[in-house]
Amino acid sequence: MPRKRENALIKSERRFGLALVTPSFFLVFSIIIFPILFSLYISFHSWNWKRPQTIGRFIGLTNYINAITNKFFVDSLRTTFIFAFSTVFLTFIMAMAIALVLNTDFRGRGVVRSILLIPWAIPAVSNAVLWQWAFDADYGWINGILRSLHLISEPIQWLSRGDLALGCVIFASVWKGVPFTAIVLLAALQTVPKALTEAARIDGAGRWGVFKNVTLPWISTSILVVNILNTVWTFQSFALIYNLTQGGPGTATQVLPYFIWIEAFRWMDAGLGSATAFVLMAIIFVLTAVYFKLFYRGGGEYR
């Protein structure tokens, strides 16, 4: 093929390709990237909708300093960490157990997998309603059953006691996250070659030994990915907390996304909200990097 024609062909290919990717990149740039940059700009400026005359004045790091020295921010930060790490950790442990059970042969496995998908598929608001009804102190079914079994005489104030509310929110969050995690881990378990585990058994390894030394290393990449996803998601939880506890009682269940939303849309301080959002973003990035550093060993091939 003559060079000139080849070049023309490449050019038309390139033009066609660029035309196809333009809509998606335009959308992502205008709805995600541009707003993020704009948010960074806002975070360095005074941007309180209650004081329109001061909007846009450059104030340096004042918003960040105001955020970090805000007692409610520090509380939310601690709550966010407790909430996210408990959720991710408990989700992983329970999902691993479920995946191991479902990895054995039994009748009706397909049905059980379908059922497992349901909590993952329902809206977060529905999840909140589900557990609001469960944990309701006066008429909820958990207290109702405990009372019928004569285990309690006074109703437990699940959602209005500071020391219990966060536990309830974590429980609801775990309940919704476990099925997805279990399905991913189950799929990973099914890729472990039988020959490998059998060889280990013949060499005298016990069940636990096989799991620890053969199965876990084989599925390590899936474990890493699913835990990163769960971490990113739980650090973003909003709908569940908004609808189950509204951050309360007091600020016992107030996590950072909720704090950001309240600051911006209730107290009208977009500057403080944006600064806090960047703190949240930095936390998520650092955590992801730490996960990779600690757990990524390349590939997921057998070592």
Add this chain to the structure above:
Amino acid sequence: MKKSVISKILVYLCVIVIVLYVLLPFIFLVITSLKQERDVIVRSFTFFPPHGFDTLNWRYLFLGGSLPPEWGYQWSTPGVHIAVWNTIINSLIVAVSCVILNLVISGLGGYALARIKYIPGRNSAFMFLLATKMLPTAAIIIPLYLLLKQIGIINTLLALIIPYVAVQTPISIWILRGFFESLPPELEEAAWIDGASRMQTLLRIMLPIIVPGLGAVAVYSFLGAWGEFFFAVTFTSYPNTTFPVTISQFALEDNMVYSVLCTVGTFSVIPSIIIAILFQKLLIQGLTAGAVKR
């Protein structure tokens, strides 16, 4: 022999516990939605209410009417069904628009990123798209609110459709790119030699083969848009909002009626349950495609 029987029984016991763990909250929700309020506001939970099961809550929500105080209902809003239907229809409009836009935009983008070698920086562009999934939505909600206000579509369904598609695009492209890459290149090349254009081969030959991929994207897109709350409650309000915001209003009401709340809750999970069961294979394929290396 005996040992294997015992371990089989153990497995089934575990399975029963797992199934109960998942389904129990739903069972209590459904039962309560079929009770009269006077059988709900009692001190212990009964599976069989003294006054029998009734579809009153469902009729109240979807057909209108009022709730009789003598049945324990202290509060009712005649005409509430209008608001319920309004937001359900809004949710359907938003979800279906998202599915269509998402399929078109991500279909084209996924194909190009998988198959056209001459796009400069093809792989880094793709990684960049995926990396946007790490950005917390809380970090874009404030500027996005200002942007949507500026272009004049705040408090319309467009204020939800456009952001939803933008947020869903990276994952959709990721799924579809994988499907396109798995097809042999000869498939297209043969058609080009016969004189078909690139667009023709994409539409007539490639798309029909990757229908499972398109299906997975459609299902994710629908579920995501149907259930989204953060953007919906921030950018829209009644009558231009979606069903999750209505659910939230029922849940946060001071004069909460338990049986009605459970009815709203039950209804809100029905589409998701149907989809989860119908498209189990498709969803699991999509869910596990990236996280598990084969």
